[in-house]
Amino acid sequence: MDWREEGILIGVRRYGESSVIIEVFFENRGRHLGVVRGGVSKKLTPMLQLGNQLDAHWKARLEEHLGSFSVDLVKSRASSIMMDRVALSGLSSICGLLNFSLPERESHSLLYKKTFELLDSITFKKKWLTDYLSWEITLLEELGFGLNLSSCVVTGALDNLKYISPKSGGAVSLEAAGDWSKRLLPLPNCLRGFDEGIEDLIEGLLVTGYFLENKVVASLGQKVIPGSRSRFIELIKKLTI
Amino acid sequence: MSLNKENDIERLISLMAKLPGLGPRSARRAVLHLIRKKSVLLNPLSEALRNVSANVRQCLNCGNVGSKDLCEICSDEKRHNGQICVVEGIADLWALERSSNFKGQYHVLGGVLSPLDGVGPEKLGIEKLKHRLSKEKINEIILALNSTIDGQTTAHYIADELQDTQTQITSLARGVPIGGELDYLDDGTILAALTARKSF
Numbered sequence: 001m002d003w004r005e006e007g008i009l010i011g012v013r014r015y016g017e018s019s020v021i022i023e024v025f026f027e028n029r030g031r032h033l034g035v036v037r038g039g040v041s042k043k044l045t046p047m048l049q050l051g052n053q054l055d056a057h058w059k060a061r062l063e064e065h066l067g068s069f070s071v072d073l074v075k076s077r078a079s080s081i082m083m084d085r086v087a088l089s090g091l092s093s094i095c096g097l098l099n100f101s102l103p104e105r106e107s108h109s110l111l112y113k114k115t116f117e118l119l120d121s122i123t124f125k126k127k128w129l130t131d132y133l134s135w136e137i138t139l140l141e142e143l144g145f146g147l148n149l150s151s152c153v154v155t156g157a158l159d160n161l162k163y164i165s166p167k168s169g170g171a172v173s174l175e176a177a178g179d180w181s182k183r184l185l186p187l188p189n190c191l192r193g194f195d196e197g198i199e200d201l202i203e204g205l206l207v208t209g210y211f212l213e214n215k216v217v218a219s220l221g222q223k224v225i226p227g228s229r230s231r232f233i234e235l236i237k238k239l240t241i
Numbered sequence: 242m243s244l245n246k247e248n249d250i251e252r253l254i255s256l257m258a259k260l261p262g263l264g265p266r267s268a269r270r271a272v273l274h275l276i277r278k279k280s281v282l283l284n285p286l287s288e289a290l291r292n293v294s295a296n297v298r299q300c301l302n303c304g305n306v307g308s309k310d311l312c313e314i315c316s317d318e319k320r321h322n323g324q325i326c327v328v329e330g331i332a333d334l335w336a337l338e339r340s341s342n343f344k345g346q347y348h349v350l351g352g353v354l355s356p357l358d359g360v361g362p363e364k365l366g367i368e369k370l371k372h373r374l375s376k377e378k379i380n381e382i383i384l385a386l387n388s389t390i391d392g393q394t395t396a397h398y399i400a401d402e403l404q405d406t407q408t409q410i411t412s413l414a415r416g417v418p419i420g421g422e423l424d425y426l427d428d429g430t431i432l433a434a435l436t437a438r439k440s441f
Contacts, residue, residue, distance in 0.1 A: 011357045017261055023357075046427040050390040078390050079429020082415075083436075085397035092394050096356030226356035231398065238401070 001067070002059040005029060006074055008115060009052045010095040014040065022048060022069060023099060024056055027112040031102040034058050034069040047071060049078035050095045051119055077123040086239070087122045089232040090132055094118065096226030097136070101143055101216055111142045129236065130195055136208040137191070145169060145215040147207075149191055152176050163187055164207060166214070185210060198239060205233050250276070302373070304349030304366055305334055314338075320346050323380035327370065327399065329353050329387060337385060345383075348373065353386065353395040365395070367402055374406050384412040388433075 010031070011023030020039030025031050034056075039048055047054070053075035060067030081087035094115065102108065118135045121128035140146055146169065151158050153170030163172040163184035172184055188203035189196040212225055250272060257268035275283040299305070300312035307313055314320055324345030328334050334347050350365045373379070384399060386392040400410050416434035417426065426434075 013357055045389075046429060049429075073427070076428045079427070079432055082388065082390075082393050082429070082433070085394075085401070088390065088394045088397060091390065092354075092356055099357055224359075226359075227361040228354070228356040228394075231354075231362075235401070 001061065001063050001065075002057065003029075004055070004057045006053060006055050007032070008112075008119065009048060009050055009054055010098045012039070012048050012050070020048060021066070022071075024054060024069070025098055025102070025112060025115060026056075026107075027109050028107055030106040030108055031098065031104050032058065033104065034060075034067045036069050036071060044071075046076075046079075047073045049076070051077040051081075051091045051123075053077065053116075077119055080123045084125070086232075086235055087125070089228070089235050090122055090128070091119070092228035093226070093232040094132075094135070096228040097139060097212075100223055100226050101139065101212075101220070108142045111138055114138045129198070129201055130190060133190060133201060133204045133208065136205070136212075140169075140208060140211055140216070143216055143219075145211050147171075147191070147211070149187065161187055161192070164191075166210065169211060169215075198236060202233065202237060205236075209233070303347050304331075304351060304369070305347060306331055314346055320344060321377075323378060324383060325370075325373065325379055325381070326383040326385050328385050329392065329395075333385065333387075343383075345381075350386075350395070353389075353391045354398060355391050362398060362402075367399060370399070371402065371406070374403065374408060379408055381409045381411060384410065386412075388415055 005026045005028060007024040007026035007029075009022060010025045012020050015021045015035055018040055019035050019037050021033055022036055022039070023031055023033050036044065036048065038044060048071070052073060055072040055074050057070045058067050059070075077091075081091060098115070114135050118128060118131050121131050137147060147164065148168070148170040149161065149164070151171065152161060152173040153165055153168055154172055154176035157173045157176070160174045161171040162174045163177050163181060164170070164187050165172055166183070166185050171187055177184055185207055186203060188200045188207065190200045190204040191207060209225075209229070212229075217223060217225060254265070254268050254272045257263055257271055258265045260268070263271065275286065296308040297306055298308070298310065300307055300315055301310050302315040303312060305312040305314060309316070322345050324343075325348050326337060326343055326345060327348045327350060328337065329350055329352065331349055334349060337343050337347070348366065348370050350367070352360050352365055354360055354362065354365070374382075382399075382403060384396040386396045396412060403410060414437055416430065416437055417423065423431065
């Protein structure tokens with residue numbers, strides 16, 4: 001068995017003395033693991049940094065085997081952001097969440113494209129914080145816990161949407177919420193596509209965090225959300241002070 | 242009796258084979274060599290191992306290893322020059338010591354932040370470092386962490402945590418290594434070297 005595809009490196013862990021097991025996110029094959037022999041060498045270490053775009057060639061005797069990768073660097077993203085603490089933290093959060101939530105060898109083409117675009121925005125230092133939030137929403141959608149924020153889940157109203165149902169992930173209008181409003185999550189404007197600044201963005205991240213914590217974690221059993229996400233949010237909070 | 246001796250040797254081979262850089266075949270060769278050089282190598286080695294095993298401990302101050310509660314570096318007054326070099330592990334500390342250029346003290350974190358391995362700030366010696374800063378007179382913290390995503394994420398995290406201490410925080414320079422040829426360098430190193438260029 002062998003194939004070749006371009007992908008984003010989202011995880012590296014030591015395997016034995018001189019090899020590493022890498023996790024690469026591919027457009028057609030999803031999250032895929034494999035051994036890189038000599039992965040701790042001086043030649044390969046700069047290549048095997050999180051976020052880098054790799055041309056990976058996977059080989060194994062049988063499809064279900066772990067297999068081994070031989071890799072070549074297509075685009076180095078890590079080197080451009082080494083000195084940018086927010087970008088580094090964002091990258092760690094993205095890779096951590098992908099590692100934590102994606103099942104192995106299951107294609108998530110839309111999420112791959114969004115991840116690719118987001119990482120490029122981070123690398124080229126564009127305004128990417130709102131893109132990050134939108135990426136988390138896509139992640140939730142791809143995992144089966146999408147938010148439906150276009151209309152009120154109770155009345156179907158399109159206006160005055162102020163809350164999100166923690167159960168269904170649907171928007172709820174102010175009128176429909178009534179006495180239930182205390183049990184609902186606030187709907188920040190950034191989740192409806194408006195850029196209202198960092199504080200609103202943090203509100204948005206708290207909402208996506210709620211669904212990651214209560215829906216995704218629950219579906220994955222014993223796993224916990226990687227600490228890199230909360231450290232990233234803490235760092236953004238400091239930017240507002 | 243002879244069977245027991247053979248078992249002892251087999252046990253030694255299997256233990257040696259667990260060492261980094263050695264496999265069963267090379268461990269067998271090493272053990273055979275030790276047996277042949279019993280008085281010159283095997284006996285001094287076994288004594289040295291026994292001594293290290295009895296005395297080795299982690300330095301209470303910096304996390305280095307030594308034979309006393311405070312390692313040689315921490316107990317040397319000459320090295321209390323107000324500088325602390327923060328490193329990921331003891332191997333990094335030894336690498337810096339080999340260069341013989343740094344005359345300050347160290348602080349060993351014992352790892353770096355790694356979401357994949359579940360290593361958070363609480364598992365690193367950051368609180369201990371803060372404690373050292375509060376009780377010792379420190380002018381500069383040198384962050385000598387690896388130029389990897391995890392290493393630099395940890396460096397930024399520590400810099401943030403120590404922001405209020407008013408201590409100067411520096412990091413190692415990045416660029417072209419001695420003997421390095423530009424043609425063989427990766428994009429990132431060239432970018433870092435260009436960014437950190439200085440007048441000639």
